[in-house]
Amino acid sequence: MDLPIRPAAPDDAGAICRIYNQGIEDRGATLETELRTPEERRQWLARRETRHPVIVAEEDGEVVAWGSLNAFSPRASYRFVADFSIYVERGRRGKGIGRQLLARLVELARGHGYHKLVLATLPGNAAGLRLYEAFGFRTVGVYREQGQVDGRWVDTVIMEKLL
Ligand SMILES: CC(C)(COP(=O)(O)OP(=O)(O)OC[C@H]1O[C@@H](n2cnc3c(N)ncnc32)[C@H](O)[C@@H]1OP(=O)(O)O)[C@@H](O)C(=O)NCCC(=O)NCCS
Structure with a gap:
């Protein structure tokens, strides 16, 4: 069943922080080792530009996953390349939520005129x-x-997909 996916709001900072920290603690997902705080994630959300959206998936009104399109490089020539992140809450992985979020991120990336996604x-x-x-x-x-x-x-x- 497809979950509702929407742009992240400032009040999602706590859930995004919790889910990201699970991914950091699990060690298998990222080279990031520094745990975040809800306040740090709130500021991170506030700094996002239109071309670098953050989205969340909800289940029964609760945020269970988030994803984002991230700048690959500040150099202007790389403006058609986006890096991305997807983090699903520990207990909800393997149920197709990652697939739904990635489909939305690809859609958003195309809409913003990106040529390529990398990770x-x-x-x-x-x-x-x-x-x-x-x-x-x-x-x-x-x-x-x-x-x-x-x-x-x-x-x-390192992986890539031309859009
Ligand atoms: C990686 C992650 C985003 C995938 O999302 P998910 O909701 O768990 O995955 P889905 O249920 O959408 O499954 C996607 C595919 O992976 C497969 N899959 C899911 N869990 C798997 C597992 N543990 N081992 C092998 N394959 C698995 C699924 O079968 C599916 O493949 P299919 O379409 O061929 O059937 C999620 O597991 C997660 O958040 N992990 C921790 C954080 C992380 O690793 N983020 C990515 C950093 S690069």
Whole structure:
């Protein structure tokens, strides 16, 4: 069943923070290790530009996932490339919510005139890799030992999709 997806509002900062921190704590999703606070996420939301929207999916009136289109680079020549984020609440993963959010992000990216979506994920992120492959993302390559998390080197997989 498709969930309602809408633009994030300032009051979603708490839910977005909670869901993002789950992804950070789980370690399999991102090289980010710094936990966020609702106030920090509120300021992050307030700074977003029109071309870098944040969206949320709701289930029974509760925010259960969020996604965003992010600037790939501040250089003007990269303005047609967006990076993106998707985070689904721990207990609601694997139920098709990520697929719905990514479909909306692709739609929004096309609407904003982007030419390409790119992402970096971790080689062990089976759900993420499967999701991106299902949407036609191709693997550009693997950065070896790109970051250190908990004292260990971590590779990242770079993927892209021309829109
Ligand atoms: C990655 C994530 C966004 C995917 O969203 P989701 O709602 O869990 O995934 P969906 O249910 O929409 O499934 C998408 C695809 O992945 C597959 N999948 C889901 N969970 C899986 C798992 N644990 N292992 C392997 N494949 C999985 C599904 O079968 C589906 O593929 P299909 O269309 O071929 O059937 C979500 O799991 C998540 O938030 N994870 C933690 C944060 C994260 O990794 N964010 C991405 C950072 S790059």
